[in-house]
Amino acid sequence: MTNANGAVPSYVLNRDELASTRLTLQHFAMIKWQSWMLHPDIQHALSNTPNPKIADLASGNGIWGIELAEQLPSAEILCTDISDEQFPAPLARPSNTKFEVADLFEPPPQNYVGYYDFVHLRLTVGWLLDRNWRVLLRNVLSMLKPGGWIQWEEVTAAPSKNGTSGPMWLIDSDWTMTRGCLPHMEKTMKSTGMWTAIEWVHTLPEVFKQYGLQDVATFEPKPRSSVLQPQKELLRWFLIEIAETMVKNGRAEAKEQLASDLEEFDNFYKSGKAVTYGWCVALGRKPL
């Protein structure tokens, strides 16, 4: 799969059926963590919008759009991704959904500009890397109608004492949270360009305002016992896929690194601790 410039876009995770299962589990874990799929302000706005037009961008296997299609049968839901490898089988696509291939770094087709009541993004940090996410945001916002909403759900950085940050937080048995688990894996990921700083996620509300959005809000769910087990499974899988990609990219040492990281990871749990990631939902509305 190439983009308009003929370059092969990089993606550090897999797109096979196990990776798709990861996305499906992740979806249900995140919804449980947030307690809703649509932020209540957006739910309210859409309940007053006949036949709302909704786009789920970088949708992976489309699990978010598929779930929403059942909840909002009168909605028209577009799911796009740069790759169609994980798109569901035709029979698994509700009749009010459609799936298309699109690179979010390219401007949307003219007929999608100003067409949507609501656009949704989730989990982009793993592929945005050091690319300019503001370019993507401009493309995405251009799809909104006046009065249309954006909801962007993302992993946040966990701060540490020495001022660096990474995606993983360690939860101690008394629920105090520190960052700094799996430092070797993080270091290798950074040195291979597979991980970059994600502090920008916390600036999303500010940038939404700079771009003229109104009713900007954020929501950051706190860690919760009932979500920690699926998160453990997801993070473990994530580490395995990342190590596979590193090995494919010539970093054979990632295999051994993975073994010791997984041991370290499992030992956190054996000693009564757990691992989680920070999570933030940012939303805003284009002025009327």
Ligand SMILES: C[S@@+](CC[C@H](N)C(=O)[O-])C[C@H]1O[C@@H](n2cnc3c(N)ncnc32)[C@H](O)[C@@H]1O
């Ligand atoms: C971690 S998955 C998240 C999928 C979905 N948003 C979810 O939360 O279940 C990231 C997705 O972004 C897609 N992606 C990567 N680069 C992209 C780009 N430039 N434009 C659109 N999608 C992209 C990948 O193909 C992958 O399906």
